Amino acid sequence: xxxxxxxxxxxxxxxxxxxxxxxxxxxxxxxxxxxxxxxxxxxxxxxxxxxxxxxxxxxxxxxxxxxxxxxxxxxxxxxxxxxxxxxxxxxxxxxxxxxxxxxxxxxxxxxxxxxxxxxxxxxxxxxxxxxxxxxxxxxxxxxxxxxxxxxxxxxxxxxxxxxxxxxxxxxxxxxxxxxxxxxxxxxxxxxxxxxxxxxxxxxxxxxxxxxxxxxxxxxxxxxxxxxxxxxxxxxxxxxxxxxxxxxxxxxxxxxxxxxxxxxxxxxxxxxxxxxxxxxxxxxxxxxxxxxxxxxxxxxxxxxxxxxxxxxxxxxxxxxxxxxxxxxxxxxxxxxxxxxxxxxxxxxxxxxxxxxxxxxxxxxxxxxxxxxxxxxxxxxxxxxxxxxxxxxxxxxxxxxxxxxxxxxxxxxxxxxxxxxxxxxxxxxxxxxxxxxxxxxxxxxxxxxxxxxxxxxxxxxxxxxxxxxxxxxxxxxxxxxxxxxxxxxxxxxxxxx
Numbered sequence: 356x357x358x359x360x361x362x363x364x365x366x367x368x369x370x371x372x373x374x375x376x377x378x379x380x381x382x383x384x385x386x387x388x389x390x391x392x393x394x395x396x397x398x399x400x401x402x403x404x405x406x407x408x409x410x411x412x413x414x415x416x417x418x419x420x421x422x423x424x425x426x427x428x429x430x431x432x433x434x435x436x437x438x439x440x441x442x443x444x445x446x447x448x449x450x451x452x453x454x455x456x457x458x459x460x461x462x463x464x465x466x467x468x469x470x471x472x473x474x475x476x477x478x479x480x481x482x483x484x485x486x487x488x489x490x491x492x493x494x495x496x497x498x499x500x501x502x503x504x505x506x507x508x509x510x511x512x513x514x515x516x517x518x519x520x521x522x523x524x525x526x527x528x529x530x531x532x533x534x535x536x537x538x539x540x541x542x543x544x545x546x547x548x549x550x551x552x553x554x555x556x557x558x559x560x561x562x563x564x565x566x567x568x569x570x571x572x573x574x575x576x577x578x579x580x581x582x583x584x585x586x587x588x589x590x591x592x593x594x595x596x597x598x599x600x601x602x603x604x605x606x607x608x609x610x611x612x613x614x615x616x617x618x619x620x621x622x623x624x625x626x627x628x629x630x631x632x633x634x635x636x637x638x639x640x641x642x643x644x645x646x647x648x649x650x651x652x653x654x655x656x657x658x659x660x661x662x663x664x665x666x667x668x669x670x671x672x673x674x675x676x677x678x679x680x681x682x683x684x685x686x687x688x689x690x691x692x693x694x695x696x697x698x699x700x701x702x703x704x705x706x707x708x709x710x711x712x713x714x715x716x717x718x719x720x721x722x723x724x725x726x727x728x729x730x731x732x733x734x735x736x737x738x739x740x741x742x743x744x745x746x747x748x749x750x751x752x753x754x755x756x757x758x759x760x761x762x763x764x765x766x767x768x769x770x771x772x773x774x775x776x777x778x779x780x781x782x783x784x785x786x787x788x789x790x791x792x793x794x795x796x797x798x799x800x801x802x803x804x805x806x807x808x809x810x811x812x813x814x815x816x817x818x819x820x821x822x823x824x825x826x827x828x829x830x831x832x833x834x835x836x837x838x839x840x841x842x843x844x845x846x847x848x849x850x
Contacts, residue, residue: 356549360564362509366571378578379418385585386419386455392592393452393698395499398581399461402506403541404534405516406567408459411506414574415581416457424455429464438711439655440757441466441483442490446706449494451698462487463551467544480547482756484554489749495559496742497700500588503560504577505552506567510541608741611748613813618824620769622832631831638838639678645845646679646715653712654848655759658841659721662766663804664794665776666827667834668719671766674834675841676717684715689724701725701735701743702750709754722747726811731803744814751820761820762844764837765812766827770801 366374389396398415400408416424427448436444442462450456466483491501508516517534520526537544556562563580567573626634649656658675660668676684687708696704702722710716725747730740755761768776777798780790797804816822823840827833 356553357507357545357564360507360566362507362512362566362568364566364572365569366575368571371571371575375575375578378575378582381582382415382578382585383418383420385582385589386423388589388593389500389585390423390453392589393498394588394592395450395452395494395497396455396585397450397494397499397501398455398457399463399501399503400457400459400506400577401461401463401504402565402567403508403513404537405513405520406506406508407570407573408506410570411504411565411574411577412457412459415577419455423453424457425450426457426459427461429458429460429462431468432465435711438653438713439709440754440759442486442753442757443706443709446490446700446703449499449700449703451695452498453698462490463555467547467551480551484551486749486753486756487555488557489746489753491555491557491560493702493746493749494700496746499700500584501560502581502584503555503562504565504580505548505562506565506573508567510538512568513538513541608738610741610744611814611817613810614816616812616816616822616824618765618767618809618812619826620767620772620828622826622829624832625829626831626835628831631835634835635674635838638835638842639674641842641845642675642838643678643680645841645849646683648845648849649715649760650683650713652849655710655712656715657710657754657759657761658715658717659723659761659763660717660719660766661721661723661727661764662825662827663768663773664797665773665780665789666766666768667830668766670830671764671825671827671834671837672717672719675837679715683713684717685710686717686719689718689720702746709759722750723811723815726815727804727807730807731800744811747815748817748820751815752817755819760844760848762841763820763822764825764840765808765822766825766833768827772828773798 386396400411402408412426416426425448432444445462448456448458466480466487495501517530517538521530552562552564563576565573565576660672662668672686676686685708692701692704705718705722708716708718722743725735725743726740729735735743751761777790777794780786812822812824823836825833825836
């Protein structure tokens, strides 16, 4: 790939000024209507050390409204970022609809730095490539324009630039031992970088390799490529065509295969109140011990609660956390997204709440709202909820593979039991706040929700993240089962 590039390409100053001037005007003209059409734009600039990444970005942003973009300079992760899964620091930085995010280095540099330094780096690299492709495809499916540039210079050119910077008192601080170490391994890294680029060069997120020996040529090629891509996208929108990124133009979406998941609402065992309280106390002590082990070993854990209205999620969570250290867990109750959340990819708001190493986050409802409430109530398109199964599976798989733990509960109640609980809540002044008109309206769509639940469980119960069905007609049994499931998870984790 790289050996075919002509690194001697140059653009003289006169040509540069003549060709750059209209591009600078056009980029400002293009970004405004794209903002009005709420199209997010992601620009990634990668390259060898000293290849001119800062120079290219400085040129690029001169004629973009500074209120419309964010620049993210990606270096080594800080303590907070290191305590989260690999993609967390990047997904939380994706732009809102209509905004531009420019990455000076990105998930590629970090993946190379972290994977190549590992023991089984080849296997790790394959996993990283799959994760990155999924990440970028999800953003493109949501309508984002993704442009990726790699600035390429020869080993000799890199050495010359590093030497020049090191001799200059004003720039010598920029050159580190790591820069020289990377330079000395240039020939070893070159085929790895080529493979990375080749495997992640996709129609929805293409790479542009830039011959970066001459600064004029480098800046002009990047600028021209950005303008061409933005213009093509805008022309398609304004001509009434489908947005380039939206669902990648897919008409037929391949959903993950189904896995048989048996649902029962009746408890197989009945506990008396004294039996329940005795078991509950012992289980809560064991759950507290598991929490401390997770903290000691710096393993983050996500617990997802989904289920029918009045299935007992709130009471179940209360019993689960009763003996846990409150400094080590968060309970996140998911409601309708606010405007900031709606302006981002639907998974963005959940990434924001992922636990750091050693901590537990309990989601009272979750990203599964996409294929339940949003599907049934028409808050998203059919294409969006159909492709969400794959997006959710990919997100959960990446999270687990990065070292996180994940437990998913579906609390099943019968239709008759739900009615009994609704009526009980309506008649009890202390419980009336729990029942709303929306609950009754949702009950009226039981069959539609039943279909959505069945497909959700079948398509998202995976080896990495299986569903645990909690028979919840009996609250005593349901509460003990979730506690026992966490205990069993801890036993597998620490044996």
